[in-house]
Amino acid sequence: MFSSTMIPPFSPVLLGGLAARGLSPKILQPALRHAMKTIFQRHPDLFERLSHMGAPVYLIDPIDLPLAFVLYADVHNPEIEAVRSAEGVNACATIRGPLLSLLRLLEGRIDGDALFFSRELVIEGDTEAVLALRNTVDGVEVDVMEEILTAFSANLPRPLSAPMSAPVRLVARLGQGLFARAADDLSILHTALTAPLQRRVDAQAAQLEALKGAPARTPSKPRAKANQRTLREGREGAQI
Amino acid sequence: MSALLELVCPAGTPASLHGAVENGADAVYLGFRDETNARNFPGLNFSRPELEDGLLFAHDRGCQVFLAVNTFPEAGNPGPWHKAIDDAAALGVDCVILADIGLLNYAATHHPDLRRHLSVQASASNPDSINFYVDAFGVKRVVLPRVLSIPEISDLNKQIAVETEVFVFGGLCVMAEGRCQLSSYATGQSPNINGVCSPASHVRYEEDAGNMVSKLGDFTINAFGEGEPAGYPTLCKGRFVTAGKASYLFEEPTSLNAASMLPELAKAGVTALKIEGRQRGRAYVSQVVAAFRRAADAVEAGEAVPELGLENITEGQAKTSGAFNKSWR
Numbered sequence: 001m002f003s004s005t006m007i008p009p010f011s012p013v014l015l016g017g018l019a020a021r022g023l024s025p026k027i028l029q030p031a032l033r034h035a036m037k038t039i040f041q042r043h044p045d046l047f048e049r050l051s052h053m054g055a056p057v058y059l060i061d062p063i064d065l066p067l068a069f070v071l072y073a074d075v076h077n078p079e080i081e082a083v084r085s086a087e088g089v090n091a092c093a094t095i096r097g098p099l100l101s102l103l104r105l106l107e108g109r110i111d112g113d114a115l116f117f118s119r120e121l122v123i124e125g126d127t128e129a130v131l132a133l134r135n136t137v138d139g140v141e142v143d144v145m146e147e148i149l150t151a152f153s154a155n156l157p158r159p160l161s162a163p164m165s166a167p168v169r170l171v172a173r174l175g176q177g178l179f180a181r182a183a184d185d186l187s188i189l190h191t192a193l194t195a196p197l198q199r200r201v202d203a204q205a206a207q208l209e210a211l212k213g214a215p216a217r218t219p220s221k222p223r224a225k226a227n228q229r230t231l232r233e234g235r236e237g238a239q240i
Numbered sequence: 241m242s243a244l245l246e247l248v249c250p251a252g253t254p255a256s257l258h259g260a261v262e263n264g265a266d267a268v269y270l271g272f273r274d275e276t277n278a279r280n281f282p283g284l285n286f287s288r289p290e291l292e293d294g295l296l297f298a299h300d301r302g303c304q305v306f307l308a309v310n311t312f313p314e315a316g317n318p319g320p321w322h323k324a325i326d327d328a329a330a331l332g333v334d335c336v337i338l339a340d341i342g343l344l345n346y347a348a349t350h351h352p353d354l355r356r357h358l359s360v361q362a363s364a365s366n367p368d369s370i371n372f373y374v375d376a377f378g379v380k381r382v383v384l385p386r387v388l389s390i391p392e393i394s395d396l397n398k399q400i401a402v403e404t405e406v407f408v409f410g411g412l413c414v415m416a417e418g419r420c421q422l423s424s425y426a427t428g429q430s431p432n433i434n435g436v437c438s439p440a441s442h443v444r445y446e447e448d449a450g451n452m453v454s455k456l457g458d459f460t461i462n463a464f465g466e467g468e469p470a471g472y473p474t475l476c477k478g479r480f481v482t483a484g485k486a487s488y489l490f491e492e493p494t495s496l497n498a499a500s501m502l503p504e505l506a507k508a509g510v511t512a513l514k515i516e517g518r519q520r521g522r523a524y525v526s527q528v529v530a531a532f533r534r535a536a537d538a539v540e541a542g543e544a545v546p547e548l549g550l551e552n553i554t555e556g557q558a559k560t561s562g563a564f565n566k567s568w569r
Binding site for chain 2: 115123127131
């Protein structure tokens with residue numbers, strides 16, 4: 001969101017984010033507060049590995065959403081806040097990447113170093129704080145979907161929570177499947193739309209490579225003249 | 241220990257330990273959360289209670305746990321290193337991995353029943369050196385430095401009466417291990433004493449005209465163009481300008497991958513295969529361990545080593561066979 005150089009992937013997240021651009025991030029706040037509270041209850045040692053750093057603040061910037069998140073990684077009272085702008089946020093570090101990559105990182109389903117090597121993840125600021133957070137989160141074994149579903153079931157009226165648990169999980173799984181299919185379809189669409197341009201770029205790149213390998217051509221006439229001049233100058237020199 | 245080739249796998253957190261064990265590790269190696277091990281990174285490693293839980297988890301599933309105490313104690317302050325060895329013995333780890341002769345002597349004297357492996361940080365690469373460690377401190381296994389070809393390992397194994405362990409995957413150091421001063425030169429901290437190479441506290445990433453510039457202390461290490469795969473911000477993997485041309489003077493950002501050489505390593509008499517990467521996440525550990533489990537099982541069954549498909553998670557997204565195949569000779 002706040003990055004000028006990272007290009008977001010063409011995905012359902014990007015389209016959803018564009019559609020929700022007019023909404024205030026504040027409407028997410030109750031859900032975010034509840035999610036953090038639930039995760040902290042299930043993992044009370046969530047940020048214990050960061051205890052030597054005090055209470056670091058991170059800006060998490062999903063590049064395909066029109067908002068970002070501020071994580072207050074306080075060992076005893078962690079909080080997360082959605083913001084529209086980084087102005088006024090005093091973060092020790094910023095972590096940028098596509099939302100799904102950040103979620104996979106949070107769940108430990110993808111390696112942070114691999115994301116960094118592939119340039120899908122960009123970090124700014126205090127590298128030590130970022131590394132500590134990465135290791136902390138990776139060591140906790142958070143399952144985002146499971147946390148949300150558990151929180152949802154727990155908030156239903158008691159007579160409903162147990163019988164509704166299985167249908168809710170089924171709906172969530174169906175939703176995940178639909179999302180994955182939409183992501184694949186958009187990827188195909190993106191490839192189809194950009195294919196002609198890509199072919200032209202590839203052809204130009206091939207031409208450039210061919211030119212690099214070709215021997216440099218110099219006009220023959222000026223060289224002949226230059227040689228004659230050199231010979232003449234040589235003779236004249238010899239005469240002296 | 242019944243496998244033909246024992247798979248020794250990294251764990252930086254309890255979650256990684258679970259991933260390694262569940263994906264077929266024969267042994268897991270790890271360290272305490274301090275300078276007593278060579279991966280003293282922020283947020284990484286095990287507290288004593290976490291190690292206790294990890295031991296239960298691993299032993300219940302037939303997997304061993306090795307504790308790395310493989311840095312060199314600070315002069316006049318051996319306390320944390322001695323305590324690490326004492327706690328390892330008390331908690332019941334299967335072996336300690338040591339490099340310093342003082343610590344080897346301490347462990348042999350105070351905990352003679354605690355199995356001792358010689359760390360790669362000791363850089364013991366010839367029969368005289370290895371036999372000294374065996375005779376003086378009773379080490380049972382030597383982790384070989386990443387400087388030997390497979391024929392050299394084969395010759396070496398015929399001249400020593402101790403197990404050998406070799407790195408087969410992951411980050412690659414290009415210098416005499418345990419002696420490198422590059423990180424110390426740039427930051428004042430080294431993997432040998434502080435347990436951390438190119439500490440994150442001294443690393444900065446900056447954007448410059450579309451390039452990602454990595455800096456270590458006062459040194460610019462590299463500038464990666466748009467879309468170019470990146471590497472770790474270590475001096476040995478830096479790109480420097482000499483004679484007007486920027487190039488990798490020591491080593492390119494690349495990972496060791498010796499999967500295709502496992503049959504030759506088995507023939508050379510190697511006992512164990514080590515996967516580097518305690519600093520990597522549990523997704524990496526799980527994926528690499530599962531792949532090498534398939535590879536080691538294939539070797540044991542006399543089959544060809546399958547394609548492992550690990551290219552996308554390696555440093556610089558590139559691989560090398562390192563010194564196993566010294567093509568520069």
